[in-house]
Amino acid sequence: MQLPIQSQSTLYAESWETEAGPEDLVEIARTADRCGFAYLASCEHVAIPRRLADAMSTVWYDPVATLSFLAGVTERVRLLSHVAVVGLRHPLATAKQYATVDCLSGGRLVLGVGAGHVKEEFEALGVDFEQRGPVLDETMDALRAALGAEEYPEFSGERFAFSGLGQRPRPAQRRVPLWVGGSSPAAVRRAAVRGDGWLPQGDPRDRLPAQIARLKALREVAGIEEPIEIGAIAEPLYVGEPTWHTGRRTLTGKPDALAESLRAYAAMGVHQIQVRFRSRSRGELTDQMAAFAAEVAPHLN
Template sequence: MVETGVQLPVQSQSTIYVEAWETAPGVGAAELARAAQAADRLGFGYVACCDHVAIPRRLAGPMGATWYDPVATLGYLAAVTTRTRLMSHVAVLPLRHPLLSAKQYATLDLLSGGRLLLGVGAGHVQEEFETLGVDFHRRGAILDETIQALDVALREEYPVHEGPLFPFSELAVSPRPVQQPRPPIWVGGSSPAAVRRAARLGEGWLSQGDTLESLPAQLELIRETRERAGREGAFAVNAIPPTVYVGEPGWDTGRRTLTGKPDRLAEALRAYPDLGVTHLQLRPRSRSLDEYLDQLEALATDVLPLL
């Protein structure tokens, strides 16, 4: 059975998907908390928060400049929710030393009672890397070692890692996460290198922009890579469908939005698990927080049971 989560509103304001109400003066923590609490109450599997440290002026138009810090945001939401998992989608790991990330995310897992889903990725904003002193052109290799270092740091209180970039040993990393042997790591990105990285180093893959037409080839690449690496066991595949609206909106939701009665939406969404997708990340269209909350409820009560 496919599991569903939601990308939270307000916390990231890319013009690709942000709604006008999210950018209104005064909108912030209270609206974000209400959205997360609704997802928690309605049984969504996770809520997701994005990550960027700084946006250059040349990209502030399409990307927006507002991106909440995922550790702070998910830590805040851990205190106002009870069961939904808390996902970083995705933490740009190469921007931070793996011991720093281990400390932050182990603490988040502890404070949330073991609800962290650690989504990670390589990043794509060159100025962000250069300003923070990280080699943008080596971000893939940096991410590979960071995941490996983070793996041992989250598993062991006195971790030892002998990689060339981040060697460390006999340094206590505490508090320890609740989830054992560590919280799951899902790797994001849809380039061949990112997909192979997810298959080799993660417990899941976070698709970025893949369509129903492109997913089969990606899933085959995952299968082949895991087989060559000798990896077995469960593997999560998270896809992002087009935005959705339950019912007839009566306003222009854009060409890529799935709209209509619950059975029509369920049929469209069912195509993803039919391919092998295990998790769907949903984002309803809305003109206000109240409409967003109404759409979450309609999805949970009228659409998802049909999946």
């Protein structure tokens, strides 16, 4: 699941999140860890322009700091950046940050990346917004080298080059998974030819099969035989029969009915789903997480 609180876009934030803080994040992370959730995710924006602030808000915790903080209060759950806009900085700087997260967490990092969409953010940091796609492609290649086993990684590309520069600590994992977030044609192509995983962004169920087929076809053409982790973001969920209006798209009801609905994702070729629960308080959220883990998840795998 994507963590609440750390990003508060009006598209998905609950009203109680505006007053929440670190202690709430800790309790939610510990609940996920205890209940067997696969990962917790944190996303990135450096700065939000006024023209977008009403919709996006300006609350966007830094993912490196957030995931490192939560690594210290959890033991098992994986830590995903969904997504890090890695084209905003040099890949060696990004590699140093996320290799440290992986080391400190005992190898629990999943590095999710995306191209970004806020032009002013790029301009403020001196990065060419129009070239963000090619920059991300090369950055992923550079990160693959920089997050490998070598203390002195080497890479030479159009924009970035490094050799003879040592970085420790190395990641605890032999290969840090690189997942690509996004549903544009460029994002699907990027996931197919460069990613270990793909997380679509906003694709409804009826669009997913065609997107997955395209991703697999692109991967086959590229001659890549390694499996890729295909994800999906499920509809908002509420386990049980709510006594309040949870929204038109929310899936509600008994655990077996929710499980039957969610199993449709597996039939499409999806390997993991990211879930979000409707809630009116932290307590209701952690109760929903526990109910899902105990009563719904066992019927999915």
